[in-house]
Amino acid sequence: MSADERPNARRSEAGYFGPYGGRYVPEVLRSAIEEIEAAFFVAVEDAAFMAELEHIRADFIGRPTPLLHAANVSRLLGGADLYIKLEGYAHTGAHKINNAIGQALLAKRMGKRRVIAETGAGQHGVATAAACAKLGLECVVYMGAVDVDRQQPNVATMELYGATVVPVHSGSRTLKDAINEAFRDWAGSFGDTFYLIGSALGPAPFPDMVRTFQSVIGRETKAQLAERGVVPEALVACVGGGSNAIGFFEPFTADESPRLIGVEAGGIGPGKGEHASRMTGDGARTGIVHGYKSRFLLDDDGQVAETRSISAGLDYPGIGPELASLGRSGRVEFRRATDVEALEALTFIARSEGVVFALESAHAAAAAISLARSLRPGKAVVVNMSGRGDKDLFITAPILRPAEWKAFLERELAAINASEGAAK
Numbered sequence: 001m002s003a004d005e006r007p008n009a010r011r012s013e014a015g016y017f018g019p020y021g022g023r024y025v026p027e028v029l030r031s032a033i034e035e036i037e038a039a040f041f042v043a044v045e046d047a048a049f050m051a052e053l054e055h056i057r058a059d060f061i062g063r064p065t066p067l068l069h070a071a072n073v074s075r076l077l078g079g080a081d082l083y084i085k086l087e088g089y090a091h092t093g094a095h096k097i098n099n100a101i102g103q104a105l106l107a108k109r110m111g112k113r114r115v116i117a118e119t120g121a122g123q124h125g126v127a128t129a130a131a132c133a134k135l136g137l138e139c140v141v142y143m144g145a146v147d148v149d150r151q152q153p154n155v156a157t158m159e160l161y162g163a164t165v166v167p168v169h170s171g172s173r174t175l176k177d178a179i180n181e182a183f184r185d186w187a188g189s190f191g192d193t194f195y196l197i198g199s200a201l202g203p204a205p206f207p208d209m210v211r212t213f214q215s216v217i218g219r220e221t222k223a224q225l226a227e228r229g230v231v232p233e234a235l236v237a238c239v240g241g242g243s244n245a246i247g248f249f250e251p252f253t254a255d256e257s258p259r260l261i262g263v264e265a266g267g268i269g270p271g272k273g274e275h276a277s278r279m280t281g282d283g284a285r286t287g288i289v290h291g292y293k294s295r296f297l298l299d300d301d302g303q304v305a306e307t308r309s310i311s312a313g314l315d316y317p318g319i320g321p322e323l324a325s326l327g328r329s330g331r332v333e334f335r336r337a338t339d340v341e342a343l344e345a346l347t348f349i350a351r352s353e354g355v356v357f358a359l360e361s362a363h364a365a366a367a368a369i370s371l372a373r374s375l376r377p378g379k380a381v382v383v384n385m386s387g388r389g390d391k392d393l394f395i396t397a398p399i400l401r402p403a404e405w406k407a408f409l410e411r412e413l414a415a416i417n418a419s420e421g422a423a424k
């Protein structure tokens with residue numbers, strides 16, 4: 001599949017997608033970013049680099065990921081056939097590893113020995129830590145101190161992969177402060193350090209680069225559909241920063257069909273602070289944040305606003321510039337799904353199909369289900385399951401079976417206290 005990847009390393013025009021994108025960085029980082037840009041566009045034309053990437057994708061990530069015809073769900077809906085790209089079956093449980101491995105391999109090729117990243121919920125940190133362990137690179141992950149406290153399972157996993165997790169105590173002690181800290185580190189370390197950005201955003205060339213590494217999702221899906229002779233009516237993906245969506249859509253964006261639908265987090269409602277909908281929600285506007293121009297949720301002072309969603313991965317105030325542009329032109333349609341709708345879709349598909357979506361991906365599932373219902377039998381809708389739901393047990397279990405889960409945690413804590421007591 002590497003042969004037809006090269007045309008997919010599309011280069012945006014001077015880093016812009018319509019009015020969005022660009023490279024708004026302090027002067028000190030300009031040469032570091034230009035070095036990455038030059039190395040990336042040479043690497044994707046190099047057959048040896050692409051062959052090594054292909055090899056790791058197969059043996060380490062577990063690609064290609066399957067395309068499932070959700071026959072039971074389709075029958076129950078009574079409309080279009082639903083297909084699920086099971087991207088969450090990739091190593092570390094989500095699509096993020098595609099990008100982490102691609103950029104880490106580039107870092108190695110550039111002679112860097114150290115990789116830094118920032119993470120909110122911890123999923124990008126986990127993927128980066130695994131990629132660095134595989135490729136023999138030192139890994140440092142910046143994480144807001146509040147997120148470190150909330151996301152201990154992911155912190156433990158990153159440390160298991162040998163990464164150093166640095167809690168950030170400045171500002172609101174969440175993702176945006178971790179991003180600032182990572183930029184600060186990089187300004188003093190770019191000689192031997194690569195900054196690995198986790199979604200299709202940030203200063204150019206990161207949106208081009210992340211889209212390229214994630215486009216493997218769309219290319220596989222296109223081939224898998226063609227093998228079965230299925231012509232899809234629509235492709236549906238959830239949108240946080242936008243990397244799984246832009247990678248899934250990439251082989252189709254230049255065509256007029258199929259319909260491409262991005263689903264944002266509708267949270268608990270459409271009001272300010274209740275959601276994370278940058279394309280369709282209240283409080284969304286154009287701004288320049290974290291090195292790029294796009295649509296952001298900002299408050300009246302132009303500061304990054306609070307967002308809300310049951311899914312940590314969609315809970316981000318900005319959207320990647322290319323998706324913002326595709327939304328503006330109308331090529332990508334945007335919808336939102338609420339916390340409740342996502343949870344309903346998740347349990348419906350788990351029970352009828354035996355597949356548990358990540359909470360992020362369940363937003364796409366909710367929109368795909370209502371679209372499939374409205375279409376005639378014989379049509380096909382494809383949803384990207386960007387991640388699997390195992391990681392969300394600490395969120396779903398307290399909602400779905402609160403009393404049992406609370407009793408379980410109390411017993412666990414009592415057992416830890418008792419064994420500590422016995423050791424003294």
Ligand SMILES: *Cc1c(COP(=O)(O)O)cnc(C)c1O
Nearest residue numbers: 240241242243244313360386387
């Ligand atoms: C991080 C994450 C997302 C959101 O990120 P994008 O860059 O928008 O793809 C979606 N799904 C899962 C499972 C994630 O971990």
